[in-house]
Amino acid sequence: MSVKKCIYKDHKNEESDNLSSPCFQISSDVQLKEVPTNGEEYLLKVIQERKNISTVTKCDKDFSKFAKNQSCFVKELPHAEAPEQFKPTIEWQNIQVADFSDVRMYISRLLAKKSMWPNKLEKVEICENSIVGWKDFFAKKEPTLSCVLGLNHTLLDDGLEALSVIIEKTTPGDTIDHKIGQWIYAFLACTRQPLLSDTTSILRNLARKCAEIRSRINPEDENAKTAVGPLNIFICLVGRYFRQYDLAD
Known part of the structure; x- marks a missing residue:
């Protein structure tokens, strides 16, 4: 019988799977390097880079001024009954x-x-x-x-x-x-x-x-x-x- 593998594990509840924490634990001895030389250093670099990215990305551009021009692309010609x-x-x-x-x-x-x-x-x-x-x-x-x-x-x-x-x-x-x-x-x-x-x-x-x-x-x-x-x-x-x-x- 195959053993189930979990990707993420919640430390508070061992029986539930969610995205609250990673299942790969990195040793405190691992140092962050610009060019990783092993798997743990690579994971640490990825985690640090992820902290600099917001969870939800929003568009900060105002496209409302272009809205008046959009009708020309969707205008449907009349069809005689x-x-x-x-x-x-x-x-x-x-x-x-x-x-x-x-x-x-x-x-x-x-x-x-x-x-x-x-x-x-x-x-x-x-x-x-x-x-x-x-x-x-x-x-x-x-x-x-x-x-x-x-x-x-x-x-x-x-x-x-x-x-x-x-x-x-x-x-x-x-x-x-x-x-x-x-x-x-x-x-x-x-x-x-x-x-x-x-x-x-x-x-x-x-x-x-x-x-x-x-x-x-x-x-x-x-x-x-x-x-x-x-x-x-x-x-x-x-x-x-x-x-x-x-x-x-």
Whole structure:
């Protein structure tokens, strides 16, 4: 049977363990030296140095003058509420997440085994990494798997951010362009996980833009439900698949 070892022992109560006194006793013959030559001299030096340090350390700086600047780091942008007629049901959202998960799983298998990649994988290059350059790219290319798989992590983030800027120009009452919607879905399907902080910010911004566009669609319009469909999908995927639950419907 192993013998229990105590680190600290209270001399007043031999049966209790606490931090009141050390269990290592140093002989009175041991002298304090600047450079210890044995274990007892080292322990004595440590004990003496510890006496010069306060038990509780407090910050003596006044940071209150910086408090007024802190809100810029935590300010949350507004998120437009959906009209009741446009709010998707949980069942519908679960179906979208399940379908999207299947697509992501297929892409993950492709990324893990290059022999399964499409024969003509496009080498994607953006001539000008700007909104103009991305608009030209989205107009000339099709959101095919062979094209999207040619995008690296940085380009995926840049492209998704560009798409958020493009849909911001949507005319009030209209929905996003069909091809732009296909590009958004393709980029979301290839977004790498775990998410980087920049990617999370881009996704949240995309969901907010979609919510804002949705809020400006007239519920009385005969095509309203069709128009909000892609917007609801993107808000759902960002909120529920990518776990930004505060933005979900």
